[in-house]
Amino acid sequence: MKIVVLMGSPNKNGSTNILVEQFVAGAKAAKHSVEVLDVCHMNIHPCTGCVRCGYEGPCVQKDDMYTIRQSLLNSDMVVFATPLYYYGMSAQLKTVIDRFCFFNSSLNTRHLKSALLTVAWNADDWTFDALMAHYKTLVRYINFEDQGQVLGYGCGTVSMTRRSSYPQAAYDLGRNL
Ligand SMILES: Cc1cc2nc3c(=O)[nH]c(=O)nc-3n(C[C@H](O)[C@H](O)[C@H](O)COP(=O)(O)O)c2cc1C
Numbered sequence: 001m002k003i004v005v006l007m008g009s010p011n012k013n014g015s016t017n018i019l020v021e022q023f024v025a026g027a028k029a030a031k032h033s034v035e036v037l038d039v040c041h042m043n044i045h046p047c048t049g050c051v052r053c054g055y056e057g058p059c060v061q062k063d064d065m066y067t068i069r070q071s072l073l074n075s076d077m078v079v080f081a082t083p084l085y086y087y088g089m090s091a092q093l094k095t096v097i098d099r100f101c102f103f104n105s106s107l108n109t110r111h112l113k114s115a116l117l118t119v120a121w122n123a124d125d126w127t128f129d130a131l132m133a134h135y136k137t138l139v140r141y142i143n144f145e146d147q148g149q150v151l152g153y154g155c156g157t158v159s160m161t162r163r164s165s166y167p168q169a170a171y172d173l174g175r176n177l
Contacts, residue, residue: 001077003027003035003075004068005037006078007020008089008096009081010092013158015119015158016118016119018162018167022174026172026176028174029175039092040090042064044068044092046098046099047095048060053102056103072103072107072110078114080135082131084122084131088130100142109143112145113146113147113177115147116131116151117149118131119152120154122154127151148173150169151166152164
């Protein structure tokens with residue numbers, strides 16, 4: 001399987017990245033190919049809502065979304081990786097998702113598998129309620145097939161995350177695909 005990870009943390013060596021690295025190691029051990037796109041450091045602008053694309057067609061903004069589009073439409077699975085920011089995904093990852101607009105139908109037709117990797121400082125049981133509601137709704141709307149989530153409660157720093165069970169959970173998610 002070809003897997004694309006949309007890495008939505010601006011910290012290249014932070015907690016989100018620990019989960020991404022472990023997921024990639026697991027997926028590669030299971031002989032999948034994985035491409036990690038560091039979306040926070042790509043040239044991606046917010047959707048302007050002009051709808052010149054008609055929800056399926058060229059976007060007037062010629063930026064790195066074309067690279068992301070090509071990778072996603074040639075893949076079998078997308079992984080959303082994000083730190084929890086004010087109980088949702090990072091703005092950088094949301095910016096990418098909003099730009100799905102110009103290949104909305106193509107993405108829907110691909111019926112990609114999907115997964116979510118996320119970390120938060122908070123460890124209350126409701127920590128990921130809003131993010132999970134959003135993720136599940138996206139899966140339903142874009143016709144993805146969810147393969148699982150790693151919700152890293154109490155992963156506020158790199159050392160907290162390394163001490164937790166979540167890196168192993170991310171490895172296992174990739175390994176068991
Ligand atoms: C702007 C910002 C907003 C955050 N919002 C939340 C939040 O709503 N709930 C929470 O538990 N942690 C929140 N955090 C903490 C991060 O989710 C947590 O530290 C995470 O490990 C950061 O991941 P990273 O190392 O990949 O950057 C926030 C951090 C930042 C910088």
